[in-house]
Amino acid sequence: MKVDPDITDYLLEVGTAALRGEHKNLGDEVGIDPQRVRALALPDTLSWFELVEEYWNLRTAATMTLSKTRSTQARRDWKRAITTYTRELGKADGEMSESECETHPHAPCDYECETYWSAEGYVTHGAFRTYITELDHDFVIQGFVTAYNEQRISRHTACRNLLTVWSHAEAPLETMGRENWAMLFESVGYVNDDGPAERPSEAIRLYRAAVNAEAAISGWSWTSSRKVAEKFIHWAGQERQIFEADVDPAHLLGYTDSRHEQEHLVSGLTLSDVRVSPSTLPPPQPIRRSR
Structure with missing residues (x-):
């Protein structure tokens, strides 16, 4: 260079x-x-x-x-x-030709080319966020982790984009595993959609729709809105209950509202932490038979 x-x-x-x-x-x-x-x-x-x-x-x-x-x-x-x-x-050795960039603007190998991350794109996070959101769901996590581990992005950029990766990935916990996600969040610290953030100082009441208590604590996606949780009662053809928990700040990994779901990422809950949430739905109305 x-x-x-x-x-x-x-x-x-x-x-x-x-x-x-x-x-x-x-x-x-x-x-x-x-x-x-x-x-x-x-x-x-x-x-x-x-x-x-x-x-x-x-x-x-x-x-x-x-x-x-x-x-x-x-x-x-x-x-x-x-x-x-x-x-x-932005003028580094090994620059891709314009035709290559136009043909494969977001190929998985792009992050290997330093010129793909121009200084302006890097510091505004635009290029990396575009790269992540254009990847197929199956490769979002791989692209992010590779770029981070190979130091193609800074910790600051990782913080700004980690929740974007989480939101765009298909079954993130199954894809990378809880231990790996936990290490990644530990590395970047508590984050929200804007990047590094101050962790809440008090417990927050959160909700999650799940088939049982074991399923509730196994998932990391919780919401502070009971109405949002209720939308998932019949999700994927399974009947679910609404569980709630007063989550200690130590269990909070991050917060995102990119999908307007007031989503908190939570790990480390036990069965004693959760309980079935009292329903706020109106009771079913009796059926009136016509005479």
């Missing part, structure tokens, strides 16, 4: 000026380190994965600060530096 040598000077110039106090807000809030900026601009010193992580951190800090600073020159310097760097970061 080659980056325009001028980018080093641009970044160092702005970073040094910030440290000297010429762009006081920029220096105080971003805390730019010239050596770190130089390493960022010289990709030979960092792996591709580390390079994009550094780019993400620097860009985020700079963007937030530039929205506050009054210095027109500082804005211009950073915009030029970031724009050039974004463009150059």
Whole structure:
């Protein structure tokens, strides 16, 4: 990967000026380190994965600060530096031809090509999310885990997309197993649809439709809405009951509302944690016979 040598000077110039106090807000809030900026601009010193992580951190800090600073020159310097760097970061060796990209825009092997993850697509998570949602249900988990294990995506991107993978996968627990899912969630921490999130501090009452208590605790998908749970009473041709549990925060893995089901992922419940939920459905009306 080659980056325009001028980018080093641009970044160092702005970073040094910030440290000297010429762009006081920029220096105080971003805390730019010239050596770190130089390493960022010289990709030979960092792996591709580390390079994009550094780019993400620097860009985020700079963007937030530039929205506050009054210095027109500082804005211009950073915009030029970031724009050039974004463009150059996407120019890696082994780039696929345009015809290949058009023919197989989301092939399972795409994540092996660094150019598929342009800097802009990477930090906005757009390219990866598109890749995941375009995969066949049977390959969603495989694609995600491979990309994560081979460090084609950062932990931040993994956090932002883990629940997307869960929602798009077909029978996720059966596909990858509870132990593997548990390790994955332990790795990224508690998440919601926006990424890393603060775990609830108190127990939450959740509901799940299941044929029996054993089936209730074996599944991880619970909802905070009893009405949502009731929709699954006759799901897949089996009669189910509504079970409820006051779930301790330690058992909560994440929360997603991508399917408008107020879904909480829960693991580690025991039979003593669940109970049949009192019905809120109206009682059946007596049949009136005509005379």
